Amino acid sequence: MADRMEEDVEEVPAEEDDMDSDREEEDGLFDWIVHEEMDEEEEEEVEVEEEDNEQPIDTESSESFELDMPAERSGHIAVVDRNVMYVWGGYKNAQNHGFFDLYLPRNEIWAYNMESGVWTKRVTGGNLHTSMSGSCGVCVDGVLYLFGGHHARGNTNRIYRLPLRARSLVWEEMTNLEGLPPSSKDKLGCWVHRNRLIFFGGYGYAAQGPHRGTFEYDDSASFVWESPGRGWNNHIHILDLEALTWSQPITTGNTPSPRAAHACATVGNRGYMFGGRYKNFRLNDLYYIDLDTWEWHEMTLPQLCPVGRSWHSFTPVSPDHIFLFGGFTTERETLSDAWLYCVTKNEWKPFNHSHTQSPRLWHTACPGPDGEVFVFGGCANNLLSQHRAAHSNELLVFNVLPKSLVGFCMDLILQHRERLSSHWDCLPKSILHSLKQRMTRVNTLGS
Numbered sequence: 477m478a479d480r481m482e483e484d485v486e487e488v489p490a491e492e493d494d495m496d497s498d499r500e501e502e503d504g505l506f507d508w509i510v511h512e513e514m515d516e517e518e519e520e521e522v523e524v525e526e527e528d529n530e531q532p533i534d535t536e537s538s539e540s541f542e543l544d545m546p547a548e549r550s551g552h553i554a555v556v557d558r559n560v561m562y563v564w565g566g567y568k569n570a571q572n573h574g575f576f577d578l579y580l581p582r583n584e585i586w587a588y589n590m591e592s593g594v595w596t597k598r599v600t601g602g603n604l605h606t607s608m609s610g611s612c613g614v615c616v617d618g619v620l621y622l623f624g625g626h627h628a629r630g631n632t633n634r635i636y637r638l639p640l641r642a643r644s645l646v647w648e649e650m651t652n653l654e655g656l657p658p659s660s661k662d663k664l665g666c667w668v669h670r671n672r673l674i675f676f677g678g679y680g681y682a683a684q685g686p687h688r689g690t691f692e693y694d695d696s697a698s699f700v701w702e703s704p705g706r707g708w709n710n711h712i713h714i715l716d717l718e719a720l721t722w723s724q725p726i727t728t729g730n731t732p733s734p735r736a737a738h739a740c741a742t743v744g745n746r747g748y749m750f751g752g753r754y755k756n757f758r759l760n761d762l763y764y765i766d767l768d769t770w771e772w773h774e775m776t777l778p779q780l781c782p783v784g785r786s787w788h789s790f791t792p793v794s795p796d797h798i799f800l801f802g803g804f805t806t807e808r809e810t811l812s813d814a815w816l817y818c819v820t821k822n823e824w825k826p827f828n829h830s831h832t833q834s835p836r837l838w839h840t841a842c843p844g845p846d847g848e849v850f851v852f853g854g855c856a857n858n859l860l861s862q863h864r865a866a867h868s869n870e871l872l873v874f875n876v877l878p879k880s881l882v883g884f885c886m887d888l889i890l891q892h893r894e895r896l897s898s899h900w901d902c903l904p905k906s907i908l909h910s911l912k913q914r915m916t917r918v919n920t921l922g923s
Contacts, residue, residue: 544595545586545595545869546563546580546586546595546597546852546853546869547568547580547869548568548569548853548867548868548869549565549566549567549568549580549853549867549869550566550567550568550609550837550838550839550853550854550855550859550865550867550868551565551566551567551609551610551626551838552564552565552566552580552609552840552852552853553565553566553611553612553613553622553840554613554840554841554842554852554853555613555614555615555620555842556590556615556842556843557615557618557620557640557641558618559589559590559591559844559845560587560588560589560590560640561587561588561590561842561850561852562585562586562587562588562615562620562640563585563586563587563588563840563852563853564580564584564585564586564613564620564622565579565580565582565607565608565609565611565613565625566579566580566609566853567579567580567607567609567867568580568867569864569865569867577865579606579607579608579609579627579628580607581607582600582604582606582607582608583599583600583601583604584597584598584599584600585597585598585600585638585645586598588850588852588871589913590844590845590848590850591845591910591913592913598645599645600638600645600646600647601644601645601646601647602636602638602645602646602647602648602649603647603648603649604622604636604647604649605632605634605649606627606628606632607627608625608626608627608632608662609625609626609662610624610625610626610662610663611623611624611625611662612624612625612664612665612666612675612678614666614668614673615640616668616671616673616717618639618640618641619637619638619639619640620637620638620639620640621635621636621637621673621715622635622636622637622638622647623635623636623658623664623666623673623675623715624658624660624661624662624664624675624678624680625662626662630660630681630704631660631661631662631679631680631681631706632660633657633658633659633660633661633680634649635649635650635653635657635715636648636649636650637650650720652720653715653720653721653722654719654720654721654722655721655722655723656685656686656687656722656724657713657722658675658678658683658687658711658713658722659680659681659682659683659684659687659691659709659711660680660681661678661679661680661681661709661736662678662679662680662736663678663679663736663737664676664677664678664679664736665677665678665738665739665740665749666740667740667741667742667747667765667767668742669742669745669747669767670767671716671717671718672714672715672716672717673714673715673717674712674713674714674715674747674767675711675712675713675714675715676710676711676712676738676740676747676749677708677709677710677711677732677734677735677736677738677749677752678708678709678711678736679694679706679707679708679709679736679737680706680707680709681704681705681706682704682705682706682707683709683711687709687711687724688711688712688724688725688726688727689709689710689711689712689724689731689734690709690710690711690731690733690734691707691708691709691711691734692707692708692709692734692755693705693706693707694706694707694708694755707734708734708735708736708753708754708755709734710731710732710733710734710735711724712724712725712727712765712770725770726770727765727770727771727772728769728770728771728772729765729771729772729773729774730763730772730773730774731772732749732761732763732772732774733754733759734754735751735752735753735754735759736752736753736754736786737752737753737786737787737804737838738750738751738752738753738759738786739751739752739788739789739790739800740790741790741791741792741798742767742792743764743792743795743796743798743819744795745766745767745768746764746765746766746767746819747764747765747767748762748763748764748790748798748819749762749763749764749765750762750782750788750790750800750817751782751784751785751786751788751803752786753786756806757784757806758784758785758786758803758804758805758806759784759785759786760777760781760782760783760784760785761774761777762774762775762777762817763775775822776822778822778823778824780824780825780826781815781824782800782813782815782824783805783811784805784806785802785803785804785805785811786803786804786837787802787803787804787837787838787839787854788800788801788802788803788804788811788837789801789802789803789839789840789841789851790841791841791842791843791849792843793816793843793847793849793876793877794847794877795819796818796819796820797816797817797818797819797876797877798816798817798819799814799815799816799817799827799841799849799874799876800814800815800816800817801813801814801815801836801839801841801849801851801874802814802835802836802837802839802851802854803837804837804838804858804859808858808860808861809858810835810836810837810855810856810857810858810859811835811836811837812831812832812833812834812835812836813826813832814826814827814829814831814874815827816876827874827876829874831851831872831874834856834868834870834872835856835857836851836853836854836855836856836868836872837854837855837859838854838855838859839851839852839853839854839855839868840852840853840854844873846879846880847875847876847877847878847879847880848873848874848875848876849873849874849876850871850872850873851871851872851873851874852869852870852871852872853867853868853869853870854867854868855867855868856868882907886907886910886911889911890911
């Protein structure tokens with residue numbers, strides 16, 4: 477029943493004890509429950525909960541017996557480093573517990589090689605305290621940064637780093653940061669500019685301290701759960717990765733309304749933001765903020781543009797184009813449409829593709845090395861309905877931009893590989909490595 481209540485509340489998944497609004501579309505009544513390893517403070521919280529509720533059960537999935545690819549999931553994160561996409565977290569349907577859902581194990585991360593098409597599971601160490609959904613993940617110089625999210629007892633504002641190029645993957649909580657951190661939340665967005673992580677919006681608890689921006693309580697969630705109130709915000713918080721400090725800028729211009737489950741994209745020194753959920757509405761407004769001057773700009777909507785949505789993806793694919801896919805409408809329709817936004821022309825164009833029968837919400841999308849967008853996971857039906865959620869582990873590939881000349885040449889070499897293989901050693905090592913990776917994929921596919 478977890479997500480189903482979310483209708484009045486939010487979206488479904490880890491909602492474990494309370495209701496989240498744009499848990500939005502995640503939190504529904506998730507009977508989530510806690511996971512095994514908690515620090516002392518968390519254990520005390522659980523004891524109190526056990527007095528008021530039934531005995532909690534472990535909601536971290538141990539059902540990860542898929543050997544060659546990750547389990548189906550929604551609410552996960554995905555980032556790209558070099559030509560590898562990394563997937564972590566989220567939640568899935570339990571195999572034997574009706575409508576209950578389980579978090580994916582916090583100590584595993586899946587790597588997808590975009591050239592060979594091969595998935596590899598990596599086991600991580602470190603002090604990542606729990607499994608989560610709705611976290612925000614970005615990669616800077618080979619390091620994955622994970623902020624916020626929703627776990628068995630609510631939201632968090634902890635932040636972790638995971639060096640992806642190390643021989644052993646070890647999570648490290650970033651605890652020695654100066655300044656006032658963001659409030660505990662999930663379903664927020666992030667831009668990366670000049671070695672800074674810039675977080676915007678989200679759904680979670682009210683801020684403790686003098687935060688700049690607006691917070692609006694979700695009255696329905698607070699009333700239903702009799703727990704610390706949660707709601708939407710439009711706060712901006714900057715984490716300077718060199719100075720290791722949190723700060724908030726003073727912004728000018730037309731500030732967007734509070735929201736969650738929106739999507740962000742960085743293009744040059746601009747941070748673009750599209751849609752998201754605010755109260756009972758899923759929006760189709762488009763803003764950008766100048767990441768040097770901190771001035772907001774609302775873009776006028778042309779007649780031809782996407783409908784309002786949350787839980788969509790918005791992926792930069794060139795210095796002038798951003799690719800939008802999927803999402804969830806105010807009318808609770810899961811979308812499969814795709815759009816290409818031209819930055820310099822402020823123009824939306826529908827993007828024709830072959831995945832129209834694969835609607836997705838709360839998926840991830842990452843840019844590929846040759847103009848592609850790789851969409852992984854998400855839910856294919858109404859996450860808030862009474863039906864079992866159709867979480868997916870399918871990988872959808874969109875060829876958004878024309879192939880580069882190098883890409884066409886490599887395709888041609890592979891087509892005539894038997895005739896040309898004796899000359900491969902003449903190629904630069906980087907090209908030869910890519911060809912061998914793609915050769916593995918060709919052999920696997922049997923073509």
